[in-house]
Amino acid sequence: MKIKYVFFTTITMVLFLSCKEEEKKSETLTQMKEVMAIHDEVMPKMGTIGKLVSELKPKVDSTEKGIAYDKAMRDLQAAHKSMMDWMKGFGDRFTSDEILNGAALTEQKQEWLNEEEKKVKSLKLQINNSIENAEILLE
Template sequence: MTRNLSIFTLLLFLFSCNSEEKKQKEELQSIYNEVIDIHDEAMPRMGTIVRYQSEIQKLLKDSTSSEEQHAQFRQVNVALLKSEKAMMEWMHHLNTQYDTLDYQEARQYLLEEKNNISAINKMMAEAQEEAKNIIP
């Protein structure tokens, strides 16, 4: 009887560990999906940013613009370049092999990446809006 109880307890323990591990994997996958969703929201901005950069370059070559306008064009162009560079660097450094980390490290990593890509998305949206407002 004691032996059966021990075996039952061991099986229950193993089952609960597997269940907890499954929940952790599902949570990590959910956070990763959120990260990718934010990335996918930001990516279409890249084309718009490149187009705005091209338009601003033309405006900078325009001799009829005032020095004040040129300064504003340069400032917005820098914001566009920074946001584009931030996205490219983020994509280059994203570790999709987070499952090689232990649960807590992987969770922390993914939450940080979620914050990072959210900030980049915001930076891109703001730069895009600034460009939209100054391009005639």
Template sequence: MCKSLGFIILVSLSLLVFGCKSDGKNPNEELKKEVIGIHDEVMPLMGNLKSLKTKVLEKSASLSKEESPNYDRIQKLELLAGELDSAFEGMFVWMRQFKSDFEGMSSDEVKMYLLDQKLKVEKVNVDIKETIAIANEALKVE
């Protein structure tokens, strides 16, 4: 009876200790996938940023040739072209500084690094989406 009770306790403790792990997955690996997923969501929009910048600058040039140019609108469009450029560059700045090799780092250091990277890539993601929305709206206005 004592041996079977000891076995039950041992099995229960093992289940408790090993059952808490998320089905064998490394939480840092999951976090890394999340960071990459945020990047992957907006990476296909990079061409759109460049295309919108071209359209915004063309609109600005067209307005400047009008008989009575709206200089305020022209200036806003030129600033918007710069914001489109910044959003584009933001992605590549983030990509250049992101490291996927965590050799020599503890699990806690990797987690902190990835959480920081998640914040940075979320900002890049939001900047890209917001700038595209603003540019699309600006180009609709006649």
């Protein structure tokens, strides 16, 4: 009877730990997908940024309005640079297997993913705000 109890307890613990590991992997995969979804949402806006910079550039001069155009143009360029820098940094931190296939992350990489999630959310705001401000200015 004692052997059955030890066996049952051992199997239960193994299953429990296995489920916890799967749950953790699932949460990481979901978080990675969310980060990539934000990237995929704002990446196409790089073309819009380029178009708006082209429209603003000839309007820059020393007048008050020209200075506003220059600021909007610089904000757009900064948003574009931030996107490129974020992608480089993200690619340096994670492998394609981790990004695309949900490969398990080390504790350090999980911390990095938490940081990258915050960064990409901030980046999204920067991109959307710079585009919105430029479009309003050009109306």
